[in-house]
Amino acid sequence: MRALRAVLARTAILAAVLAAIGFLPWIADRDPALTVLRARYPGRLATPETLEAIRAEIGIDAGPVPLLRDWFGGLVRGDLGTSWITGEPVAETVLPALGVSVTVMGAALAVTVAIAAAACFPSLLRAAEGKSGRPSGVAIAALVALPSFLIATLGIAVFATWLGLLPTYGFDTPAHLVLPALAMGLPGGGVLARLGRDAIGQSAGEDWVRQWRSAGYGRARIVRGLLRRALPPILPQVAIIAVSITGAAVAVETIFAIPGLGRTALDAADAQDLPLLQACIAILIALGFVGGVATRAAARRMSGPALADSAVPFSPPAPGGRGRRLAWIAATAGPLLIAVAIGLTRTADTVDTGARLAGPSWVHPLGTDALGRDVLARLGHGALWTVGAAVAACALAYLVALALGFAPRLAHPLAEAVNSFPEAIAGILVVVAIGRGQLGAVVAITAVSWPPLAAHAAELVAQARAAGHLEARRALGAGPVWMLRRHILPLVAGPLASHAGMRLPGIALGIASLGFLGLGAGPESPEWGASLANSLPYLERAPLATLAPAAAMIAMSLAVMALIAPGRSVRRRSLSSGPARIGPRSARR
Structure with missing residues (x-):
């Protein structure tokens, strides 16, 4: 029931956002008819008659309700509308941009998982062997603290400008994917690594781990048990990371001149091309929405409804004592x-x-x-x-x-x-x-x-x-x-x-x-x-x-x-004691 309420709430927010975009021509600080006139007919004067004709041409003369009704109706039929600036179908611009953004986001998510796996694997082995240790949190602290646009800037400075190892702008070869994927994936990798270490530390302190070790179970068997116990609380946070990657696409695609949805949305907002902006934002939010539903469903399947919405308590990583x-x-x-x-x-x-x-x-x-x-x-x-x-x-x-x-x-x-x-x-x-x-x-x-x-x-x-x-x-x-x-x-x-x-x-x-x-x-x-x-x-x-x-x-x-940050690097508290839930955006920061 709780999952259904969450889905309905997110769907309502998405519909409200799209409706708000539909009202933008009436609340924007610039007249969209004047913007369309300058883009389509740069030589014509902005007379009242001309502006009124353009309003009728783009369909805003009838008011916001018919415009929204037509847009939502077209969305149901798979029609994303027509661009106000170019006069071409929005789908011809959005679908290629969607393919580019999905490629970049997929690579960024792979970087996130790889960073988390590399950081958590030593902790997992130590926990399976019954060894205690407090890994340094300096690298993870740095990853969590750096936003994507800063990582992108540093990546351009070091690897593109000074070392000349990677290309800076464009999206022509696989090498162009490296810096954007790192910029979008490293912050989420730091968050996921911290959450993974906390979850492994909590699971390692439970009685069943000591019983399995005393019974002579091998390290590989205990590692699989720890993973099955630690993953469900972490999976819902992957949805938050997916949302952060979606938001980072706007900055990263702009920095690297990648023709994806984020850059297209920013250009559409600047040009007041509302049909194109609506389509880009709807798809961007839907990507985060689908990622959230999928990860929550995976967590519920692995652990059942009792732990599906739980999460490890996240504490910012400290550099030591x-x-x-x-x-x-x-x-x-x-x-x-x-x-x-x-x-x-x-x-x-x-x-x-x-x-x-x-x-x-x-x-x-x-x-x-x-x-x-x-x-x-x-x-x-x-x-x-x-x-x-x-x-x-x-x-x-x-x-x-x-x-x-x-x-x-x-x-x-x-x-x-x-x-x-x-x-x-x-x-x-x-x-x-x-x-x-x-x-x-x-x-x-x-x-x-x-x-x-x-x-x-x-x-x-x-x-x-x-x-x-x-x-x-x-x-x-x-x-x-x-x-x-x-x-x-x-x-x-x-x-x-x-x-x-x-x-x-x-x-x-x-x-x-x-x-x-x-x-x-x-x-x-x-x-x-x-x-x-x-x-x-x-x-x-x-x-x-x-x-x-x-x-x-x-x-x-x-x-x-x-x-x-607290002094301890890992909180050892049993999941059965009822861990506090992480706030909706605490992992994103």
Whole structure:
């Protein structure tokens, strides 16, 4: 029943998103008729009569309801509509792009599984032999902390530009698939490796493993038993990773100029080609949806309904013990804070064309960008843009989650449904509706950041309401408003705020990713994502202009991850004791 509710909720969200796209011509900041006029008839004047004729031609003169009815009816018949810009059937553009995206996503998923298998295999052998050990979490921490667009940038810098081992742009040969697959698959591989190690550690602590070992069972037999026990809680998280790969396709395909669905959706949003945008987003979300249903069905088949929706508790990987963690934090956060502090004392907008793309010097310690602006200054001021927007998005998500926490029947289905909605697609829709800018980035990231907080808030509210001392207060005549203000809300607000603070680095990276795609802060702003995108074409001539914002985002993520991670690398707790469920987006970060 729960699985059916999840499927219905996701289907409802998909239908609502497609309906919202259908309303975009009436809420967009640009008139789509004017966009179509400039694309199809560049020499004609934008007179009212001409614009009205174009509205009739593309079918928006009758209103949103007939347009949506015709689009959904065509979708049932297998007709994806006609492009507003080219006048050609949408299927002729979408189907080839779908084949490219499926190829790239499949390769990325193979990288994810390979990374997880390589990281978990030693732990599996140690557990089968009864050996204890705490593997280092440094490599996994790095993988989890790096978003796809940063890995893509570093891959271009190292393997394409400096070493010349792999091609940079295009999709012509199998070699063109390597860097995109690594960029999309490595973060999910880090998450899956961490979850796998936790699941193996939990399973190895159960009684049956010791009994099998005492009975003389071979290592291969115990390994198969551990896999069968550890895999079901992990499989549902593959759905989350599939959604993250789907969202990463927008950035990665844009960076590497791959003609896939992600890049096509971004181009369609920029051109206001709504039929093409609807088809791309519907297929992208459906890919994540199908992946989620398939993995949940596999988990239910392996373990039965009792464990089908369970998951291992995910904790961010720490680099080691307390001393090593403090050293890790100092090594990552220290240089970043110093660079930001010095950069804030400098002017970030001074243009000096005579010093453009200059190398490091006493005047410009990190060199200059393509307009001769100081990279160090833009790094410092960009921290205010990126982190400030992330704090605003985090605060809004916190307030939404706090309100929904008191309505768990609404919070849980909504959280599960929004879980299948990548942040890049949310950014595309917001840009079409209200235009590009930092405000749109905050709105888009807020729209996809509240689900794990809302799920946590609902659990905190349930625990607070079940507390024994509240029953005594009610017996003494305390009213519901007084109970809410004096007892329940204080028990919920503090832990939820701590949880929101843990998600701040991931939100900041989401803001930066939208800026990188041109969906957030403007190209002239010092925001880290926008600065990275502007300096990427000049990577070979001025590498520090590109690597400085990338290194800042990496250092911020690794420092906060080490700060919030627990001291133990593996939690040894039996699955039968009822492990806490992972939040809908906690694996994605």
